[in-house]
Amino acid sequence: MNIAPQRVVTLHYVLSDAQGQVLDDSRARATPLDYLHGHDNIMAALERALAGHAAGDRLVVTLAPHEAYGERNDELVQQVGRGAFPQDALAPGMRFQTPGDDGPQIVTVLEVRDDSVVVDTNHPLAGQTLSYALEVLEVREATRAELAKGHPLAADVTPSAVEDRKLP
Template identity: 75%
Template sequence: MTIAPQRVVTLHYVLNDEQGAVLDDSRARSAPLEYLHGHDNIMAGLERALEGRQEGAELTVTLAPGDAYGLRNEALVQEVSRAAFPMADLTPGMRFQTPGDDGPQIVTILDVHGETVRIDTNHPLAGRTLHYRLEVLSVREANRAELVKGHPLSADVAASQVEDRKVP
């Protein structure tokens, strides 16, 4: 079966930066990535590269910053009040996920100076060229519940969704 919209794809990947350093490896977590093709579950550049591929395909994809996490925007580096953070101990490099206008965003603490905290709300990989090695493990039709939710469901959740729809 080929990768196309409305299909669930399971794959392993290795993500490297420009210098070849491994940033993420699905095998290191022993859990492959599963996504619903055509539903913005992964970056558009990766979806385009995977479109039409079949189970067993192996490919390398390079994404420029504009096709990945975007270009860095220095306007997203700003100073905020220390009071915006409820935790007592803030250190540079700490990251938090917060709600944003366009969905969740990652906030990175850059510096802490008394009652002022300098933060960066660019994605940590913004401005970087990313290199992916992909291995397609399986491709299947999405079930109705997955299409409604817009993402793959675990086997247990999908089964319960089907059970809930049965008429007594």
């Protein structure tokens, strides 16, 4: 069965940056990724590259920044009041997830001052060319429940017992 809309795809991936440094590896966690093709569960460019492939296929997909997490935007580096952070111990490099206009966003602390904090709301991988080494493990038809939810459901529980969740 080939990858097409309304099908659940199970795959392993290794994500690397342009220098070949591994940033994420599903095999290292022993947890493959399941996604519902055609439902925006993964990046559109990855979906396009995977379309038509079948279980057993391996491919490498390289994404330019605009196809992945976008270009870096210097306007997204901002100074905010210190009171916006509940933690007393803040340090450069710390990351927080906050609500954003388009869903949750990651905020990275760049500098901590007495009365303010300089943060970067660009995605940590913004501006980077990324390479995905993909191995398709399984392709199957989605269930009605999965189509209704818009993502794969765990196989060992009933659909009503599954909480809404976002795929990585």
